Amino acid sequence: MIKELTTQDYIKLENELGAQTYSPLDLVIERAEGVWLWDVEGRKYLDCTSAYSSVNLGHCHPELLKVFVEQAGKVTQVSRALRNTKMPVLFEKLTKLTGINNVLPMNTG
Structure with a gap:
C-alpha cells in the first residue's frame, strides 16, 4: 500500500525532482469546487488567485x-x-x- 503524502512530502518531492522555474505557495491542493480549494490535509481555502478559467467559472463547473x-x-x-x-x-x-x-x-x- 502506498503511504499518503503530507504537504511537506509533496513539496520535498517537487523541490528535489522538478525544475525550479516557479516559486509556488507551500499549499498542496487536492481538489477544488466553485471558489473553494482543499489541501491534502483537508483545509479549505477561498481561491483568490484569479487563475485561468476559475476566476470566471469556478473550479469543476x-x-x-x-x-x-x-x-x-x-x-x-x-x-x-x-x-x-x-x-x-x-x-x-x-x-x-x-x-x-x-x-x-x-x-x-
Missing part, C-alpha cells in the same frame, strides 16, 4: 465538466499544425462578437 468529457471522447488536443472542427467555428464567433478581422489563439505566461 458542471457544464464545463460535461463538455470536457464529451470532447475528450473525441479528441483531446491536436497540434496547430493540423486543422480541427472547433477552431474555425470559434474564430467565426469571436470575429462576429468583437468586430475584428482575424484571431490569433495563444496562451502566454
Whole structure:
C-alpha cells in the first residue's frame, strides 16, 4: 500500500525532482469546487488567485465538466499544425462578437 503524502512530502518531492522555474505557495491542493480549494490535509481555502478559467467559472463547473468529457471522447488536443472542427467555428464567433478581422489563439505566461 502506498503511504499518503503530507504537504511537506509533496513539496520535498517537487523541490528535489522538478525544475525550479516557479516559486509556488507551500499549499498542496487536492481538489477544488466553485471558489473553494482543499489541501491534502483537508483545509479549505477561498481561491483568490484569479487563475485561468476559475476566476470566471469556478473550479469543476458542471457544464464545463460535461463538455470536457464529451470532447475528450473525441479528441483531446491536436497540434496547430493540423486543422480541427472547433477552431474555425470559434474564430467565426469571436470575429462576429468583437468586430475584428482575424484571431490569433495563444496562451502566454
